[in-house]
Amino acid sequence: MNKVNPLIVSDQLARRQWLSRLFKHFCTGVTFLAVAILGVLIFQVSVAGFGWLDWQFLTSFPSRFPERAGIYSALVGTLWLVTLTASLAIPIGVLAAIYLEEYAPKNRFTAFIEVNIANLAGVPSIVYGILGLAVFVRFMGLERSVLAGAMTMSLLVMPVIIIAAKEAIRAVPSSLRQAAFAVGATRWQVVRHHVLPSAIPGILTGVILALSRAIGETAPLIMIGALTYVAFVPEGPLDEFTALPIQIFNWTARPQETFHELAAGGIIVLLAILLLMNATAVYIRYRGSKR
Amino acid sequence: MTAAVGSRPVKGSTSPLSSAQTRFGEGLLEKLFFFCALLSVLTTVSVIGILAFETYNFFQKVPMLDFLTGTRWTPLLEPKHYGILPLISGTVLIVLGAALVALPVGVASAVYLSEYASERTRNIIKPVLEILAGIPTVVYGFFALTFVTPLLSTIFPSISVFNAASGSIVVGIMVLPMVASLCDDALRSVPDALRQGAYSLGATSFEVSTRIVIPAGLSGIFASFVLAISRAIGETMAVTLAAGATPNLTMNPLESIQTMTAYIVQVSLGDTPSGTITYETLFAVAAVLFASTFVLNLGGTWIMRRYQEVYE
Amino acid sequence: MTEYNSILKADALTIAYAGAPAVRAVTLPIYEKKITAIIGPSGCGKSTLLRSFNRMNDFVADVSHEGQIRYRDQDLYAPEVDPVEVRLRIGMVFQKANPFPKSIFRNVAWGPEINGMDGDINLRVETALRQAALWDEVSSRLDDSALNLSGGQQQRLCIARALAMEPEVILMDEPCSALDPVSTAHIEDLLFELKEKFTIVIVTHNMQQAARVSDFTAFMEMGHLVEYGETDQVFTRPTETRTEEYVTGRFG
Structure with a gap:
């Protein structure tokens, strides 16, 4: 050089x-x-x-005639599914996270549970469908009910909720816990009055993302047999149902172009719902970070 | 406040310290929470138990060796054959194609995000990737069928309506955000001091990225590959819609194939009574699917945990 | 002082981060084959000034320069100058040792290799390691990971890595601040030998170190260059009271 x-x-x-x-x-x-x-x-x-996309599309049942077909039963089915899934998965998931973060002793069994949850998050959704088919549909005899669907979905989204809730709980500074313990609070009082309120935005964000996953999942529902012609809306948790992604799959799988357009209409509605939920999650995260 | 405290005698100050029995509810709550956490273990146990049980029944009717080495899969047609290799080759074909799309693009995006993009651009790109990751797989199936396949058929006129290429491209797009985001994490965990050291020796940004940053983040990148491949193996709706339902021992991406997941969907579209051999094939195929993703996930998280220790 | 040959010269140099000046109108010559120490309290702008000598500040977002840095007779920040070319000739050793997660050999060989330098690479690595007084300790295990070395050895490896490029100037940013006294003494001894061949600029907050090793000393405070001169003069007969207060330890 x-x-x-x-x-x-x-x-x-x-x-x-x-x-x-x-x-x-x-x-x-x-x-x-x-x-x-x-x-x-x-x-x-x-x-x-x-x-x-028009009012008729949102309020009509599926039909062999594209111009009369709509997503009413699918929308109502999805609403049922998400409500039931939320009421099962959120409490169990959050309580499991509280146990693992606040109560669990640091031993090998706890470590095993943690690894197990991480692995469950990576199990293909169709395997949950198989589990739902064998346990809820056949063994428990729930048939193709929306309850069987919701229980399957709950197992599917539970790891997502637990992992998100654990992270949110862990982010609560331990000085807060120590301060509460120091004035004689019990563990549950500490969790109930101090940890949970601080962790709520993070938990909510995780919950919303988990529920949007439940709204978009198709394969497990097909497994438990939700893909049938359903021209009615469920009136109780034991009724048969269909859901938005199932309806989209059904229309997409047909050879006719017109049904593909119907599928696209359904996709727009589905994506709009998901976008709304994601926007809510982002908003909560933003407000949480401002505080 | 002081007055209020003073006016109320503090019970514990003179009486002996009470035992924990007064906290009866606390213990009960803890048991309830523990049960909730245990439910996850129960889920895994049930999955493994059910798959093992039904697969065992299946192997009573079809020898395991025939299942694992047979080259024809026709459980719904006469004459019936139960060789899983065509389903495995279909799955491998999809995974290879998806990897070809997602791995290079994912790493390149991660390099862009961690090495070149401004904070502002990052804040735009990351949410877009999250949206891509959040789109339901049935939508990707629709996209494959109505956009990717027609596009491919203008390039390859001989392509089947249902083909592995279209399916693997959209599966690639689907796992891309995961690869990009995990690789981005891996590259960003490489200390800046290493980059500065390299730049101070007169390296260009290409040399710094490819010869210092990427090698230092390699195990994280590798973990993301493993997890992405596992995800691609389990992907169901897009391949069911786009890749077809023809168990086909081929490596030609222009042909129609069937993956393990697509077979499971195909069977469950009909009504299959418990105890029949067709019902049991569901579990045998799902067992192979579960085992392969399980091993890959364990491997991926193991690699990930190891690399996280390096710089801490 | 005019008999010395200045290789680098900051000329009315002002450097600002997001509009806030960190270095204010500093004019400072760096003489060839001498050791120049820059001292001052933390946050006085000494590291910023040092990093502008080989354009490492380029990686900081929103940084702006006024004035010039002249390398021989060229402006280092002229648009036609490639910063990579600058760093080829002006090497750097950082505050905290930052060896690459590669073998000892690869750490030293990496710079010459990517820059396509010719000659025997083994010889080049050996020479650099000898110059950095590390050869005897590592010659038998050149293929070991550099991360297995002790802190002091890692810092000497980083010096060897810079030396292997045969730069004209080596910039050192508090190279001993993370080291124990023994390793520090090692590196100070090294500096004396290195100045036979190289020009060295060292930033330090350790005044004894500056007094021991440097030929020239610049004292900075709040971005300003308060005093500059031969080290002897700065430490024994400072012209500014601020300097006197600082070097005698009455503040800082």
Whole structure:
């Protein structure tokens, strides 16, 4: 290397800098391509389905005749499903998280439960469907009821809720707990009056994300046999039901173009619901972080 | 306040310290909470128990060796064959294609996010990736069927309506956010001091990224690959809709195939009574599916936990 | 002082982060094959000034410069100057040892390799390790991970890594602040040998160290250069009262 050279870019360095710029442009381009795919997907769905979105579409039952078909039973079914799932999975999930963070002794069994929960979060949703089919539908004889669906979904989203709630609880500073213990509070009083209130925004965010997963899942519901022609809405937890993603699957699987457009209409409604829920989660997180 | 405290005698100050028996409710609550946590273990035990039980029944009728090494899968047609290899090859084909899409793109996006993007751009891209990750898989199936397949057929006119290529592309898109986000975490956990050390030796950003940052975050990147592959194996709706229902021992992505998950869906679309051999195939196939994802998930989290220790 | 040859020169240099100046109108020459120490209380801008000499400040968002840094007769911040080229010639050792998670050998060989330097790489690594007084301790285990070395050894490895590039100037940002006294003495001895071949700029908050090792000393406070001169003069006959107060330990 000749040291008295002035600082000019040598050929070799120019080549390296060129490669470096190319790499940067590649990484940038690829990332924005992923963003663009989301745009294409939404555009594609909107173009196909927007024409079908009207009051009649939302209030009609499915039909063999596309112009009379709607998603009423699917919407009501999804509402039933989500309500039941929420009332099962949220209490159990949050209480499990409280146990693991606040009560559990630091031993190997607790560690085993934690690893087990992390692994459950990665089990394919269709395996939960198999479990639901064998235990709830057949063994417990719940048949194709919305309750069987909700119990299956609860098992599916429980790890998500537990993991999110654990994180939220762990984020509560331990000085708060010590302060409460120091004035003679019992463990439950500490949790009930201090830990939970501080952890609520984080828990809620996790709960909303878990429930949006339950709204979008299809495979487990197909497993428990929810894919039938349902021209009525469930009136109790033991009634048969259909759900929005099931209806979308049903229409997409048909060869006729018109049914694909109906599916697109259903997708718009589904994505709108999910977007609303996500926006709520983001809002809660934002408010939580401001406090 | 002081007056109120003073006016009320503090019970414990003179009486002996009471035993924990007065806290009876506390112990009960703890037991309830423990049971809730135990439910997760119960879930795993039930999954494994049920899969093992029904698979055992299945192996009473079909020898295990035939199941694992047979090259024809026709349980719904005569003559019936129960060789799972076509379903496995279908799954592998989807996973390979998805990996081809998601792994390079995921790593490149992670490099962009951690090494190049401004804080503002990050704050836009990360939520977009989260949205991509939150889109239901049935929507991706619709996208594959109505957009990706027509697009592919203009390039490959010979392509089947249902084909592995279309399915694997959308599965790739589906797992991409997970790869990108986990790799981003891995790259960002590489201390800045290493980057500065490399830059001070006259390295370009390409050299710093590919020769210092990526190698230092390699185990995290590898863990994300393992977890993404596990996710792709378990993916169901998109491949059911786009890749077909033809158990096919092929590695040609333009042909129609069937994955393990798609077979399970196909059977459950009909009504299958308990105790029949068709019912039991569901569990045998699900057992293979569960075992492979279980091993990959365990491996992935193990790798992840190891790399987290390196810089702490 | 004019008999010395200045290789780097800050000229009315002001550096600001997000508009807040950290270095204010500093003019400071760096003489070739001498050790220049920059001292001052924490937050006085000494590290910022040091990092501007090889454009490491480029990585800080929202940083702005006024004035010039001249390297021989060129402006380091001129648009046609490639910062990579600058760092090839002006190396750096950081406050905390930051070896790459690679073998000892690869740590030293990495810089010359990516920059396509010719010659025997083994010889280059050995020379650098000898110059950094580390060779005897590591020659038998060059393929071990650098992360297995002790803190003092890691810092000397980082010095060797910079030396392997055969830079003209080595910038050291409080290189001993994380080290024990024995390792510190090791590195100070090393500096004396290194100045035969290299120009060294060292930032330190340890005044004894500055007095022991440097030929010239610059004292900075709140972004201003308060005093600059030969180390002897700065420590024994400072012209500014602020300097006197600082070097005698009455404040800071």
